[in-house]
Amino acid sequence: MNNSALSLEQTPPLAVPLLFMLTAPLFPVLASMVAMAYPESLYNRWDPAMLTITHLLTLGFITMVMVGALQQLFPVLVGVRLENPLLFSRVIYASLMTGTLILCSGFLLLTPVLTGAGALLLGGSLLWLIIKLMSSLIRSDATGHVTVGMRLALLSFLLTVSFGLYLTAGYTLPQVPLQRSLTSLHIRWGLFGWIGLLIFTVSYQVVPMFQVTPKYPDKMIRWLAITMFSSLVLITIIRLTGLLPHNLDSGIVFACECLMLSGFTLFALVTLRLQQQRRRKVADVTMDFWRFGLSCLLLALLMLALANAAQISIGDTDLVVGALLIVGFAMSLITGMLYKIIPFLVWLHLTNTIDISARWQMRIPNMKKIVPDKHARNQWRLHLLAVCLIMLSLMISSLMISSLVFAASAAFMLSNLYLAFNLIRGAAVYQRFVRQFNLAETD
Amino acid sequence: MTEGFFDYLDVSEFPAPEPLQMALEAGEQLTPGKFLHLHHRRYPRLLFGHLERRGFEYDTRCGPFDSCKVFIWRKEDNQAYQQVLIAAADYPGWPE
Numbered sequence: 001m002n003n004s005a006l007s008l009e010q011t012p013p014l015a016v017p018l019l020f021m022l023t024a025p026l027f028p029v030l031a032s033m034v035a036m037a038y039p040e041s042l043y044n045r046w047d048p049a050m051l052t053i054t055h056l057l058t059l060g061f062i063t064m065v066m067v068g069a070l071q072q073l074f075p076v077l078v079g080v081r082l083e084n085p086l087l088f089s090r091v092i093y094a095s096l097m098t099g100t101l102i103l104c105s106g107f108l109l110l111t112p113v114l115t116g117a118g119a120l121l122l123g124g125s126l127l128w129l130i131i132k133l134m135s136s137l138i139r140s141d142a143t144g145h146v147t148v149g150m151r152l153a154l155l156s157f158l159l160t161v162s163f164g165l166y167l168t169a170g171y172t173l174p175q176v177p178l179q180r181s182l183t184s185l186h187i188r189w190g191l192f193g194w195i196g197l198l199i200f201t202v203s204y205q206v207v208p209m210f211q212v213t214p215k216y217p218d219k220m221i222r223w224l225a226i227t228m229f230s231s232l233v234l235i236t237i238i239r240l241t242g243l244l245p246h247n248l249d250s251g252i253v254f255a256c257e258c259l260m261l262s263g264f265t266l267f268a269l270v271t272l273r274l275q276q277q278r279r280r281k282v283a284d285v286t287m288d289f290w291r292f293g294l295s296c297l298l299l300a301l302l303m304l305a306l307a308n309a310a311q312i313s314i315g316d317t318d319l320v321v322g323a324l325l326i327v328g329f330a331m332s333l334i335t336g337m338l339y340k341i342i343p344f345l346v347w348l349h350l351t352n353t354i355d356i357s358a359r360w361q362m363r364i365p366n367m368k369k370i371v372p373d374k375h376a377r378n379q380w381r382l383h384l385l386a387v388c389l390i391m392l393s394l395m396i397s398s399l400m401i402s403s404l405v406f407a408a409s410a411a412f413m414l415s416n417l418y419l420a421f422n423l424i425r426g427a428a429v430y431q432r433f434v435r436q437f438n439l440a441e442t443d
Numbered sequence: 444m445t446e447g448f449f450d451y452l453d454v455s456e457f458p459a460p461e462p463l464q465m466a467l468e469a470g471e472q473l474t475p476g477k478f479l480h481l482h483h484r485r486y487p488r489l490l491f492g493h494l495e496r497r498g499f500e501y502d503t504r505c506g507p508f509d510s511c512k513v514f515i516w517r518k519e520d521n522q523a524y525q526q527v528l529i530a531a532a533d534y535p536g537w538p539e
Contacts (some may be wrong), residue, residue, distance in 0.1 A: 076488070208485065209459045279456045347460050348489070351467070357497040360471055367460065392494075 012085040014349045018427050019093050020068025020441055021338060025420040027060025027100065028331070032413035035107065039405035045318050051107040057326050059100040059122070065334050066198055067092065069341065070133065070150075077146045077205060080136040088132070095125030103168075104350055116172035120296060123165045130158050145221045149201030152229045156193025159236070160186060185236055187322075192260060193232050195330050197225050198266060202337075210340045211287065213274040219268060228263045231256040257308060261301050268294040268301075285376045289336025292384065296328025314319060320394050327412075328336045328387050337385065342423050343370035353434055362437065371426040379422055382415035448477055448526040455484040455510060463490050469500055470515055476515040480524040482531065486511050486537065502527055504534035511537065 031053045035042060043051030071089055075081045082088055103118025105111070134154055137147060163186035170178030206214050221233045235256045238249045272294055275287060307317045350364045389408035396404070452469050454462030466481050467490075473479060481487075486503070494501050494515060504512040514531050516523035 212456060212458050212484075280458075281516060344460055347464075351460075351463075355493060360467075360497055364464070 010424035011075060011348070011352065012082070014345060014427075014430060016085050016089040017068040017072040017341070017345060019089060020064050020071075020096075021342065022060045022420070022423050022427060023093075023097065024064040024068075025416040025423070026243045027056045027064065028416040029413050029420075030060070030104075031056040031407040033410075034405055034415070034425075035221075035228075035409040039402040039409075042319070042361075042405055043316065045322070048107050048110055050174065050319075052104045054307060054322070054326070055100065055104050055107065055442045057331070058195075059096070061102070062195060062326070062330050062334060064100075065338065066195070067096065067129065069202070072341075072345070073202070074133065078137060078140050078150065080140045080142075081311050082132065082136060092125055092129050095121050099125065108381075112172040115168055118173075121164055123161055126157070126161050130154050130161070134210065136381045145225075146205065149197060149204070149225045152225050152337045153194060153198035153201060156189050156197055156229065156232070159345035160190040160194050163189060181239070185239060188232060188235065191325055192228065192264070196264065197228060199330070199333060200225050203271060205266075205335060206272060206340070207274060210337075210344075211275060211278055211284070211290075212280055216270060216274065220266065224263055224267065228260055231259045231263075249256060254308070258305075261305050264297060265301050283373075285373060285380050286336040286339050288377075289332045289339070291382070292387075293332030296324045296332065296387070300324035300329065316394065320391065323390055323394055329388060332383065332387070335379075338419070338423060339371055339376050342426045343367040346370050346427060349430055350433055359437070365429055365433065370429045371422050375418070375422050375425075379415060379418040382411060382418055386415045444508075448523070449480045449530065450477060451480045451482070454480040455482055460489070462487060463493070466490055466513070466515070467493055467497070470494065470497065473515075473517060473523075474519055475517075477487050478514055478520075478527050478530070481515060482503040482506060483511045483513065484509075487513065498539055500524070503537040505537055506534060510516040 002263075034052050034056070036047035038047070041047040041053070044050060068089075071082065071085065076432070097123035099118050102114055103122060106113070106118055108117030134151070137151055137154075140147065163182055166176075167180075167182055167186060168179070169176040198343065204221050207213055208215050235253050238244060238253055242249070244252070275290065303317055303321050303324070344367065347367060347370065349362055354360060354362050354364070369396050386408060389404065389411050393404045393408045445466075450469055450473065452465060454465050457465065462481075462483055466479070466487070471478050484504075490513070493502075498518050499515050500518050501516075502514045504514070507514040512531075512534050514527045515529055526528060
């Protein structure tokens, strides 16, 4: 007999992940408003409005969804249930939301007090989250590669937050020197560590599960995240200590960067290959989001490789690569996955309510009916248009066409409002079903 | 597919959560003396809690090419259980 069943009690209440996932699209809407108000900001990475937009997307959307997903995934993948999950998630959610808004207001209004207050709120809550999740991982009996991947992603998150807090201190406190050179480490750990490694780890589980592909190669699952993390550690040590002779340290950093570019290229190519090999080749909007997102990743990596190796620059490379990685790659993959995760969670919790009520003959709405494919596909088209317009705006920055920025921002805003509508409508199916059939709720 | 003492259900080409939904629905259709032979491409971790709450027992085995076989029968259906013992003997136990 097999006793590896997941108990009902291990699944966190539905409100835990939904709180984060349903709010996340509103932050890109705010980012669009900022871009509309300050179109010139798109051409300078240090512009206060650009810093605001970047953090609304990375903290408000990407981190918001990933933190919600982590709280859902922990019991399922690691076998650890967090204590008081609802209270914990509400505190983290409130701090993440208000902290992001205050931090971004500080950037936009050039008010260091606000920036500092937002950073403190974010730093405190995110460090609490990281420590709680890490201690749960250490206590857990799970020893698989998922656990390793999550540990490395959380350590990367810890370093991203730490560098962010130090940079904010330099910006807000006169006694702390502002070391802008640390920004590159903050970005590297954030994009390639926290976001990249968590996407790797989650992909190894969800791509075969939701897209019916073959498994990722075992060696890749075992070594890729570790190699990427080690490269980031080496780059950080060299950048921070400066102990090695200049030629040697730039050589090692270059080698590590090449290794990272190769690793992320490998991830994109293997995922695309696995998706080609899926068993049922039925139309699926998630696949479109993923293929586009992975293509954006490959393009960003190519541009980085060219910029590093041959000093070739297309437009403002930093901004274009940043947009490709944040909006093109991460947001596309996350949006595509939300179209699977939300219906899946609604379905799972409805199945649990049926179990509790012992009304096993009841039929739960099909996944496709929870978020209708037609609406998901319309939103996909808007997303594609928005990303293309954003890239176009950045590539022809010298012409300063503010109407193009306005069009890109409007498309991006509509796309995210549509996403919010789709997700909220999908989540509402749970409440409607429970009320309609007078079922006992799991939460 | 029905074959004498058991219903055979291959869910290996369906995305989550369809295999789980199909398995639970097939379980509800089991008549006395019959068991369900479920063929899945991966270990269906989420399925087992639902089976237990719905009054089923199960035995998980390794299938060919890393697939997973789950034999499902109603609790206290001794006739079905005896048939499972025979059918499951062809496959090694799933490693814990």
